[in-house]
Amino acid sequence: MTTAVGPRPGTAEDAVVGVVPGEVVRPGSEQQVVEVLRAAQRDGRSVLATGGRSKTGWAPAPTSADVLVDVTGLDRVVEHTAGDLVVVAQAGVPLAALQEQLASAGQWLALDPPETGATLGGIVSANASGPRRLRYGTARDLLIGVTVVLADGTVAHAGGKVVKNVAGYDLGKLYTGAHGTLGVVVSTTWRLHPVPAARQVVVLDLPDPQAAGPLAIAIARSTLTPVAVELQAVVGGAAALVVVFEAIAASVTAQADAAVALLGGGRRTDALPEGFGQRPGGPDDLVLRLAFAPASLSFVLAALPDGAEVAASACTGVAYAVLPDAGAAALEGLRAALARHDGTAVVLSAPLPLRAGLDHWGPVGDSLGLMRRVKDRFDPERRLAPGRFVGGI
Amino acid sequence: MTAVASAPAGTAVLAARLRQAVGAERVLTDHAQLRTYECDGLANFRVTPGVVVLAESRQHVVDTVRLCAEAGVPFVARGSGTGLSGGALPVAEGVLLVLSRLRALGPVDPDNARVVVEPGVINLWVTRDATPYDLAYAPDPSSQQVCSIGGNVAENAGGAHCLKYGFTVNHVLGAEVVLPDGSVVHLGGTAPEHPGYDLLGAFIGSEGTLGVATSLTLRLVRVPEAVQTMLVGFSSVEDAAGTVSDIIAAGILPAAIEMMDALAIEAAEAAVHCGYPAGAVAVLVIELDGPQVEVEAQFAQVEQIALARAAFETRIAQDAAERALMWKGRKSAFAAVGRISPAYFVQDGVIPRTKLPQVLAEIDRMAAEVGLRVANVFHAGDGNLHPLVLFDDAVEGQAADAEELAGAILELCISSGGSITGEHGVGFEKRHKMAVQFTPEDLDTMQLVRCAFDPEGIANPGKVFPTPRLCGERPGPRTGEHPVQAAGLGEVF
Numbered sequence: 093m094t095t096a097v098g099p100r101p102g103t104a105e106d107a108v109v110g111v112v113p114g115e116v117v118r119p120g121s122e123q124q125v126v127e128v129l130r131a132a133q134r135d136g137r138s139v140l141a142t143g144g145r146s147k148t149g150w151a152p153a154p155t156s157a158d159v160l161v162d163v164t165g166l167d168r169v170v171e172h173t174a175g176d177l178v179v180v181a182q183a184g185v186p187l188a189a190l191q192e193q194l195a196s197a198g199q200w201l202a203l204d205p206p207e208t209g210a211t212l213g214g215i216v217s218a219n220a221s222g223p224r225r226l227r228y229g230t231a232r233d234l235l236i237g238v239t240v241v242l243a244d245g246t247v248a249h250a251g252g253k254v255v256k257n258v259a260g261y262d263l264g265k266l267y268t269g270a271h272g273t274l275g276v277v278v279s280t281t282w283r284l285h286p287v288p289a290a291r292q293v294v295v296l297d298l299p300d301p302q303a304a305g306p307l308a309i310a311i312a313r314s315t316l317t318p319v320a321v322e323l324q325a326v327v328g329g330a331a332a333l334v335v336v337f338e339a340i341a342a343s344v345t346a347q348a349d350a351a352v353a354l355l356g357g358g359r360r361t362d363a364l365p366e367g368f369g370q371r372p373g374g375p376d377d378l379v380l381r382l383a384f385a386p387a388s389l390s391f392v393l394a395a396l397p398d399g400a401e402v403a404a405s406a407c408t409g410v411a412y413a414v415l416p417d418a419g420a421a422a423l424e425g426l427r428a429a430l431a432r433h434d435g436t437a438v439v440l441s442a443p444l445p446l447r448a449g450l451d452h453w454g455p456v457g458d459s460l461g462l463m464r465r466v467k468d469r470f471d472p473e474r475r476l477a478p479g480r481f482v483g484g485i
Numbered sequence: 486m487t488a489v490a491s492a493p494a495g496t497a498v499l500a501a502r503l504r505q506a507v508g509a510e511r512v513l514t515d516h517a518q519l520r521t522y523e524c525d526g527l528a529n530f531r532v533t534p535g536v537v538v539l540a541e542s543r544q545h546v547v548d549t550v551r552l553c554a555e556a557g558v559p560f561v562a563r564g565s566g567t568g569l570s571g572g573a574l575p576v577a578e579g580v581l582l583v584l585s586r587l588r589a590l591g592p593v594d595p596d597n598a599r600v601v602v603e604p605g606v607i608n609l610w611v612t613r614d615a616t617p618y619d620l621a622y623a624p625d626p627s628s629q630q631v632c633s634i635g636g637n638v639a640e641n642a643g644g645a646h647c648l649k650y651g652f653t654v655n656h657v658l659g660a661e662v663v664l665p666d667g668s669v670v671h672l673g674g675t676a677p678e679h680p681g682y683d684l685l686g687a688f689i690g691s692e693g694t695l696g697v698a699t700s701l702t703l704r705l706v707r708v709p710e711a712v713q714t715m716l717v718g719f720s721s722v723e724d725a726a727g728t729v730s731d732i733i734a735a736g737i738l739p740a741a742i743e744m745m746d747a748l749a750i751e752a753a754e755a756a757v758h759c760g761y762p763a764g765a766v767a768v769l770v771i772e773l774d775g776p777q778v779e780v781e782a783q784f785a786q787v788e789q790i791a792l793a794r795a796a797f798e799t800r801i802a803q804d805a806a807e808r809a810l811m812w813k814g815r816k817s818a819f820a821a822v823g824r825i826s827p828a829y830f831v832q833d834g835v836i837p838r839t840k841l842p843q844v845l846a847e848i849d850r851m852a853a854e855v856g857l858r859v860a861n862v863f864h865a866g867d868g869n870l871h872p873l874v875l876f877d878d879a880v881e882g883q884a885a886d887a888e889e890l891a892g893a894i895l896e897l898c899i900s901s902g903g904s905i906t907g908e909h910g911v912g913f914e915k916r917h918k919m920a921v922q923f924t925p926e927d928l929d930t931m932q933l934v935r936c937a938f939d940p941e942g943i944a945n946p947g948k949v950f951p952t953p954r955l956c957g958e959r960p961g962p963r964t965g966e967h968p969v970q971a972a973g974l975g976e977v978f
Binding site: 173174175176177178198219229230232233242246247248249250252253254255256257258259260261262263264265266268269270274285286287288289309312313314315316317339340342343346347381383384385386387408409410433434435436438453454456457458459460461462463465466468469470481482483 | 594595596599619641643647652655664670671672674676677678679680682685686690691707708709710730733734736738775776777778779782783835838839864867869902903904905906907908909915919922923926927928930933934935936937938949
């Protein structure tokens with residue numbers, strides 16, 4: 093067992109959305125996480141967990157961060173049962189390291205969020221996904237078991253090590269995207285997929301991003317089975333639709349042919365284009381994650397201002413966008429337009445001075461009260477990642 | 486059979502209020518009528534409900550739940566009543582809320598591949614309505630001709646094709662839910678990733694213990710370009726199981742891989758004359774779907790894999806009729822077992838796929854030890870076993886032996902690293918086994934969710950969890966003893 097590192101005093105480098113934690117501890121085992129949380133409960137201190145720190149801006153600043161639990165010391169791949177296509181790995185394992193290990197068995201965890209250094213726990217907590225969500229779904233679809241340490245130090249498991257399992261509540265889904273407000277994720281169990289044998293990519297340049305909407309619908313309604321359909325665009329400017337096929341060689345070749353016919357053109361290649369799957373923008377931009385009814389892509393593009401950089405998972409109803417004219421008013425205007433398509437916009441990144449004036453999550457709907465009741469049951473003293481979630485949870 | 490007599494007097498006042506709210510013709514209190522609803526698809530547990538409400542609108546559901554909440558009377562929601570774990574077993578002195586008349590369906594939104602349905606809609610109707618758009622609803626439990634979407638959501642139903650397509654939870658994007666206090670919330674929607682907790686993910690599969698869905702937004706999938714189905718006969722269970730592992734190891738993800746053993750084959754033949762290979766000790770039904778070239782190439786590969794495992798017959802369905810017959814044998818297997826045994830218990834355990842041969846051998850050994858027969862029908866691709874424990878209820882003690890064997894098989898699933906249920910749910914039947922699969926802390930944590938949704942514990946009480954629970958109102962850490970706990974009436978959260 094690794095010894096816990098720390099606690100040590102927090103520094104500016106440890107800050108989460110500008111909040112410097114009182115102290116930082118890096119546990120080396122689940123039991124050490126338990127001890128940290130028990131001690132925090134005893135002393136009434138707030139707790140914030142981080143992994144690879146690649147998405148700390150995806151939630152607003154905590155209202156308090158007495159103890160930062162760095163889970164990167166929980167870095168063991170516990171069990172990979174290749175014959176069952178299942179892996180158990182601790183929360184601090186970087187996704188890239190896991191993929192490397194699985195690749196030797198011809199398998200992978202079918203999640204491809206672009207953030208460098210992302211850990212499994214962080215991917216679950218932030219519900220991060222990438223282009224191949226079109227085929228494989230997101231963390232909620234692939235996570236089959238989870239262990240969390242609750243606010244009082246209780247270790248709680250849900251799910252198991254088999255894909256098909258309906259025993260008890262599926263709490264893995266509840267923890268996915270909860271940004272650490274219900275517990276600290278310490279271990280994750282995943283359904284795996286075989287690495288596809290071949291790839292073909294069709295890239296279609298579009299004079300106007302708007303053209304992507306009907307094309308995405310045409311692809312979705314066809315019998316093609318792309319793993320990803322990505323739109324890379326600048327609103328009012330250039331755009332490219334990237335359709336990716338990954339399967340056996342005969343299939344990807346035939347499907348790329350069919351896709352070129354369906355789209356009325358496109359370059360064929362076996363390499364992914366530069367920037368594929370990357371989120372647009374940088375730390376000083378207002379970067380949003382938009383979600384909407386999938387067939388509304390054209391409408392969403394029309395609602396974005398000229399110059400907005402967009403990367404959309406075109407058939408799933410998810411897009412990432414940079415608002416060039418960053419400001420609360422622009423964000424609210426966009427939200428109002430999206431609402432007609434069941435659309436939402438949440439902030440992934442924003443310049444620190446702008447953040448205070450932004451409604452990070454936007455409207456939640458009539459289930460916010462129920463969400464608060466869930467939070468009250470799990471963390472009645474509101475010590476886990478306080479203020480980081482919807483409605484100030 | 487466990488029969489519990491009802492005492493309708495206690496719910497008389499509530500029944501009167503319900504009549505006023507939803508109309509007298511929709512409220513049943515006559516004992517003979519109530520008895521129609523005393524069990525679901527698991528007929529060995531029966532409880533006559535105090536009142537039955539036949540809801541015909543969302544408002545009827547809201548009114549019924551609100552009146553139950555005001556009166557502190559428990560309610561149990563029921564769809565088509567085909568559940569196999571007693572999830573819709575009524576509560577005596579409680580209300581059974583029947584949703585099968587809530588059957589509004591659609592219209593299908595083909596561009597978004599979505600459809601909004603009421604909970605009483607039959608599973609197969611969704612695909613029927615989606616077919617003109619080349620769309621389908623993927624979850625396909627064997628009872629899909631009669632089971633309801635609401636029940637599917639409550640149990641997180643699976644089916645043969647969930648190996649590739651996932652379960653109900655992967656295909657439901659939104660729900661309107663009446664909470665146990667009568668308030669209404671909307672979870673998820675047409676779009677993915679609504680901000681906030683994934684309460685929809687927690688709700689699906691909660692077996693009616695968190696509320697009642699009155700509307701569901703379903704995701705539809707594109708009908709694949711090609712579908713091919715193969716029936717393969719083997720002389721040993723080991724070879725059949727080995728074939729399953731080899732297919733997966735080759736990187737092939739079939740739409741379905743189903744397995745039946747000799748006894749299950751015998752039953753299916755007797756019932757539906759499905760023409761399975763004569764003399765087979767095990768058969769696999771393997772279906773691949775997707776782009777034509779991919780299906781053809783992988784189908785040839787699957788055939789080679791099966792032949793390498795000494796398959797003595799591989800039969801490829803030449804047309805839709807032949808494919809339907811292959812599936813008929815499989816999907817009618819449960820009912821068919823009635824042809825070869827006076828009575829039987831169906832179980833629903835899951836094991837890691839790689840442990841199939843050992844676990845099947847162990848089930849054989851356990852069955853022989855008590856002198857009972859077990860027919861095995863299962864979703865082999867995902868290790869979801871449906872052992873059918875055959876017995877004669879006219880022989881004294883045999884039902885008890887069979888029940889004990891069925892329970893022991895579930896514990897074998899757990900000790901093999903699996904689960905007590907893959908798709909039927911925990912329900913009433915398996916609630917005690919939850920304490921074998923999960924630690925007390927795990928179960929306490931699930932109760933936190935229960936208490937957030939249903940602090941009074943009136944939504945389908947007595948299901949899923951092994952012991953009755955009460956939700957304490959005190960926030961903060963669990964210290965000291967609640968008076969109710971001290972009195973031995975329940976545990977507090």
